[in-house]
Amino acid sequence: xxxxxxxxxxxxxxxxxxxxxxxxxxxxxxxxxxxxxxxxxxxxxxxxxxxxxxxxxxxxxxxxxxxxxxxxxxxxxxxxxxxxxxxxxxxxxxxxxxxxxxxxxxxxxxxxxxxxxxxxxxxxxxxxxxxxxxxxxxxxxxxxxxxxxxxxxxxxxxxxxxxxxxxxxxxxxxxxxxxxxxxxxxxxxxxxxxxx
Numbered sequence: 688x689x690x691x692x693x694x695x696x697x698x699x700x701x702x703x704x705x706x707x708x709x710x711x712x713x714x715x716x717x718x719x720x721x722x723x724x725x726x727x728x729x730x731x732x733x734x735x736x737x738x739x740x741x742x743x744x745x746x747x748x749x750x751x752x753x754x755x756x757x758x759x760x761x762x763x764x765x766x767x768x769x770x771x772x773x774x775x776x777x778x779x780x781x782x783x784x785x786x787x788x789x790x791x792x793x794x795x796x797x798x799x800x801x802x803x804x805x806x807x808x809x810x811x812x813x814x815x816x817x818x819x820x821x822x823x824x825x826x827x828x829x830x831x832x833x834x835x836x837x838x839x840x841x842x843x844x845x846x847x848x849x850x851x852x853x854x855x856x857x858x859x860x861x862x863x864x865x866x867x868x869x870x871x872x873x874x875x876x877x878x879x880x881x882x883x
Contacts, residue, residue, distance in 0.1 A: 690778065696806060701737065709769050709846055736836055740768065740769075740771045740776065741772050741827065742770055742772075742773060742774065743772055744774070746828040748768070748770065748828065750768035750776075753766075753768050753776075753778075753829060754767060754768055756821055756822070757780070757818070757822075760783075760821060761783060762782070762786040762814065762817050763781065763786075764781040765780075765840055766780050766781065767841070767854055767856065768831060770831075775835040775874075776830070776832065776833070778831040778833075779837055780818075780836055780837065781841065782804075782805065782836050782838060788804075791810075801838055806841050810836070818831060833871075834870075835863075835866045835867075835870055837866070838865070841859060847859050847862070862873070
């Protein structure tokens with residue numbers, strides 16, 4: 688329940704806090720709000736809270752603008768920023784093989800398979816330069832420090848996208864948890880074992 692002020696007949700929603708997640712930012716169109724007799728707003732439909740990533744240093748990062756920025760590159764088919772409760776952000780990059788093949792032709796390189804292309808150091812260096820170019824204007828804590836190249840794109844049929852083509856972050860993080868763990872393997876502090 689959230690207090691309202693109705694100076695002009697419309698509820699002034701302002702910044703709201705959710706009791707379960709105080710750092711969530713609401714996306715609440717007016718038809719979704721119900722006003723009770725005590726002049727409090729109640730969210731009718733649940734699940735409309737946009738999540739920000741919070742790094743271990745306490746910085747908040749909005750992943751969607753960074754992902755949209757990365758997808759403007761001809762080398763990147765799709766991207767997902769990860770780094771919630773981690774020391775820095777990283778990104779899962781879905782490779783656009785047509786763009787990489789074009790760059791390889793310009794450089795006089797040739798690859799027989801996609802797996803060979805992904806494992807080649809020249810390709811990793813190409814993506815390192817591209818990510819640095821695209822994220823040059825971002826704040827230091829927003830810049831992805833590491834990346835992983837993924838061969839298969841995220842799809843609705845695969846369960847990684849909603850029907851409106853938004854990323855299902857939890858599903859993708861579960862599916863690529865070993866890849867994400869390798870990105871942070873050398874910087875994670877060992878956690879003490881729990882005793883029963």
